[in-house]
Amino acid sequence: MGKLTAMLAGLIFGCGLLLSGMANPAKVLGFLDLAGAWDPSLLLVMVGAIAVAAAPLAWAKRRTQSLLGAPMQLPVKRELDPRLIGGSLLFGIGWGIAGICPGPAVAILLSGHWQVILFVLAMLAGMLLFSALERRRAL
Template sequence: MPLITALLSGLLFGLGLIISGMTNPQKVLAFLDITGQWDPSLAFVMIGAIPVMALAYWFMRDRSSTCLQQEVQIPANRKLDAKLVTGAVLFGIGWGLVGYCPGPALASLLTGLISPLIFSLAMVAGMLVYRILARWME
């Protein structure tokens, strides 16, 4: 049952990304271009998503398991450290350069276009490089 729920959740999430325009890098780049032809429409996606997630977080904050008996994993670490800031900066640079972030890029793989494939391969390569560097620096 958890596998089916995960599949359905992923499909719903992907559909939401497609409907909202988050899988269109030109729309995302237009949203990020506040000094040019700014397209504020993706702000409505965030305005709609933030309250939904806040409600879900509030509802689950004191629970130890979900209705499917899966462990609730809410991070205990709330510190801003160099790893978090560096990751956020790299995420923002990548998003601003190409208009993709991980979820929309993966959903866009089904389009058959080369750009989400290149982004996804670069993302996986970056994760592998991070793992190697993290072990090396321990």
């Protein structure tokens, strides 16, 4: 059951990205271009998403189990460390260069554009590089 609901959630998530315009890199860059002609649409994507997600996430915070009986796995870290800030700044630079973040990258991977395939390969390489650096740090 959990597998089915996971896939269903992924499908809905992807359709939301496509409908919202987040899956169009040119539109994302139009949002990030404050000094040009600014397209504020993506701010409304966040507003719409948070408005709907806030109640279920608040409910989840008070629970130890999901409705299907799975353990509730919410992030527990609290500290604002340099990794969080540095990582987010790096991510923003990459986002600003191409206008693609991880969700839309997956959601348009099968849309037939070579650009997104190249982007996803580089993104996965970046993630594997992170894992490799973490393993070295742990030694």
